[in-house]
Amino acid sequence: MSADDPRARVLIVMGVSGSGKSTIGERLAERLGWAYQDGDDFHPPGNVAKMSAGQPLTDDDRWPWLRAIAADIDRIADSGDHAVFGCSALKRAYRDILVHGRNDVRIVYLDGSRELIAQRMAARKDHFMPAGLLDSQFATLEKPTPDERAITVTIDASVAQIVDAIVVQLPQQQALNR
Numbered sequence: 654m655s656a657d658d659p660r661a662r663v664l665i666v667m668g669v670s671g672s673g674k675s676t677i678g679e680r681l682a683e684r685l686g687w688a689y690q691d692g693d694d695f696h697p698p699g700n701v702a703k704m705s706a707g708q709p710l711t712d713d714d715r716w717p718w719l720r721a722i723a724a725d726i727d728r729i730a731d732s733g734d735h736a737v738f739g740c741s742a743l744k745r746a747y748r749d750i751l752v753h754g755r756n757d758v759r760i761v762y763l764d765g766s767r768e769l770i771a772q773r774m775a776a777r778k779d780h781f782m783p784a785g786l787l788d789s790q791f792a793t794l795e796k797p798t799p800d801e802r803a804i805t806v807t808i809d810a811s812v813a814q815i816v817d818a819i820v821v822q823l824p825q826q827q828a829l830n831r
């Protein structure tokens with residue numbers, strides 16, 4: 654990111670299920686003094702029921718969900734507020750709905766191996782998402798391309814190290830704003 658970039662108002666922390674979106678997103682928001690919003694809270698009940706039953710979502714299941722998140726991102730950024738959103742945003746077309754050309758909305762990609770994420774999901778309790786959906790999450794994933802100017806961090810590190818790695822990649826002035 655160059656120094657003349659406008660300051661981001663919204664960061665979208667993306668990645669497959671179990672990559673750490675909620676964990677990292679909450680800590681990053683706390684560090685920046687911003688609100689945290691979880692994309693899972695925008696799913697219609699039918700989507701959650703489907704995933705809980707071990708069925709992957711289709712594009713058609715995801716479009717209305719993504720549009721609802723995009724509307725909330727616009728509301729927050731347009732009002733001059735800030736937030737971190739945790740949202741899988743697995744495909745480029747999904748991210749295009751969320752970002753739609755805004756340069757005050759930036760992507761943070763949590764990059765990790767299937768093995769590490771499967772281990773973390775196996776250890777996780779009280780979550781609707783079955784570990785059996787991880788293969789379909791990876792099959793659907795389109796990693797951000799350079800033109801998306803995403804901040805990419807490896808998740809094979811402590812939560813504090815990952816948050817630090819994100820913050821140092823934010824424009825300098827913003828990183829100091831905490």
Ligand SMILES: Nc1ncnc2c1ncn2[C@@H]1O[C@H](COP(=O)(O)OP(=O)(O)OP(=O)(O)O)[C@@H](O)[C@H]1O
Nearest residue numbers: 669670671672673674675676773777782810811812
């Ligand atoms: N850096 C880390 N080191 C160790 N454990 C981690 C790390 N990041 C996340 N975890 C753990 O991995 C599990 C998955 O993390 P989390 O629930 O935040 O992922 P998620 O991407 O939000 O998942 P989902 O999309 O399914 O809601 C949790 O049990 C969390 O405590």
Ligand SMILES: O=C(O)[C@H](O)[C@@H](O)[C@H](O)[C@H](O)CO
Nearest residue numbers: 669670671693710741742782
């Ligand atoms: O697009 C999707 O398939 C969904 O967003 C999933 O990724 C879940 O919402 C989440 O990751 C489970 O907790």
